[in-house]
Amino acid sequence: MPEVDVRLDRVTKDFGETVAVDDVSLDIPEGEFFSLLGPSGCGKTTTLRMIGGFEEPTRGTIYLKGRDVTDLPPYKRDVNTVFQSYALFPHLNVYENIAFGLRRRKVPKDEIDQRVKEVMKLVDLVGFEKRRPSQMSGGQQQRVALARALVNRPKVLLLDEPLGALDLKLRKQMQLELKRIQSEVGITFIYVTHDQEEAMTMSDRLAVMRAGKIEQIGPPEEVYENPQTEFVASFLGASNLLEGELKESANGVATVLAIGGTVVHLPAERAPFRVGTRVKVGVRPEKVHIAVDDGTEPPPGFNSVTGILRMSTYIGVSHQYKVEGPGGHTLTVWVQNLGDTPPPHPGDRVRLAWRWEHTFAVLPQEGLVLEEEE
């Protein structure tokens, strides 16, 4: 059992009337790559800033390696931060930027030199010692910011949307780079992002936040395959959600009657609600099979609906379909472009089918405003 590095115990942060972080508790074990994921304003950055010591919790306690650090200022905490804007000191060159923390800690000169050189090699910046931050590209500045934090060998590294300012290609590259560096130095990373794909690729575990609360926490696969709230289902990847009512839960199978008369089955443990509860049942677009409806029923163990194909988008690696199903639900289907069956055409009557165990159920949430997927 690895030691717990960071513990948040019922932490709340108010800014005047608004509650930025609402009663959040968290345990992050040593060496984990942990992500806080959520839309802007969900409290993820405030949570990170409280761990860093830049904000004081209104209530609750923060522990680092078992020690209560709630009232400790940032300069007395054994954590370092990579800031969203990098916050490199413009009046210092790269070497001095990186050495800043070590100099404050009165590390001997030889050791500073050795450690700075070492970390510059780690982030692939050798030869840039004398450059000013303003003379470097965004990606290079990002590496300096990372090196400046890592050189202090913190117990925990906090990263506040560190890749947000980079273009897509560089971002992908830096994601892998960060992952490599994390496994090399072996310290805990707490990573704040609003990019669900980024969080999924990099994290050992992630927490999805909304309105100051953690909605779900777990490894990426678990959170993706088994979302526990409507928000998680829609924010982390895309979901087809059908409104309905839990009719029956027996013999390990739960049955939901969706609006429009569709009957959907799913494993009972995935719908732990009382019979009669209003729920939304969902399935991920890539789990759904699509075929022109020729009247054949799907094999047992499959849920199925029929509908009219309204839109077909060719994306190269896949086709994306929008199907108008029963009850006015629009369902999205992604099919890998295997090229062995002719794709259906808009206007066709199609049958959609997916496995019971790929179905999940969540409680409807009030006031959810989600952007349309791209």
Add this chain to the structure above:
Amino acid sequence: MGATTLTTRADETGLAPLHRPNKRWTRFILPGFTWLMIVYLASPIFVMILYSFNDVPVVPVKQTPKFWGFTLRWWRDPFGVPGMPEAVRLSLEIAPLSALVATTLGALLGLALGRYRFRGKGPMNFLIFIAIAVPEIVLGSSLLSLFITWPDVPVLGSFAPGLGFTTILLSHIGFSVAFVAVTVRARVQTLDRSLEDAAQDLFADPVTTFFKVTLPLIAPSILAGFLLAFVLSLDDFVITNFVSGASATFPIFVYGATRIGLPPHVNVIGTMLFAAGVLAAVANLAIQSWRARR
């Protein structure tokens, strides 16, 4: 001149320009206007420099509109007018001293106004605006009233300075502080707050953060504020005229001298001051380009 350089560069690339606006006579409008503007602004200065070499024959020496011939007489003895050495010295004592005090106070004020939220911040900002916007004549006369009535104030009256060095210094500090504060405040407001977060994240306590990060970053604005205060003090006439009593700064002296005829020495001192300004500007440019290359 700029236009010519551009044409050459375009030709060097070997690409045919899409259209050739440079062939038209209109390309002279902007450079022509610029040069006229430069002549308009600089000609009094060049006249001053020229007349510092004017071989004026009349005794006692006075400036005349006529250029009599070239001489270095006035440059050999620039202070050879009774009263002028004292005036120049007074100006050169007051200017750095008032600039120093005003910069210290103004920088702290600018830092507070640009950074913190506190009770009285709004009124303070307004007061600074007023101090800059109020006509000098108003400021001068009100300062004079203050200095005249000061001795009648119980207790404080014993500290009342007579009109002269101290009152000039106090007045100059007073009107310079606002300018320094505004200059520093503007810089502090645009300063990225996360830089100070970063310093604290890297184990710098608040005092170290200030000296290692904040101060170096706002230093240029503090220097600019100092120079501004220095120059404001050096050439202030209106306010100084009210509060100087029997003392005379250089501007006061020049004003007094014009009534009996301006001695050519004044042109020499003026040219020296101008040269000092040019030197400072060139030095600033040199330092900046050296920094950029480093």
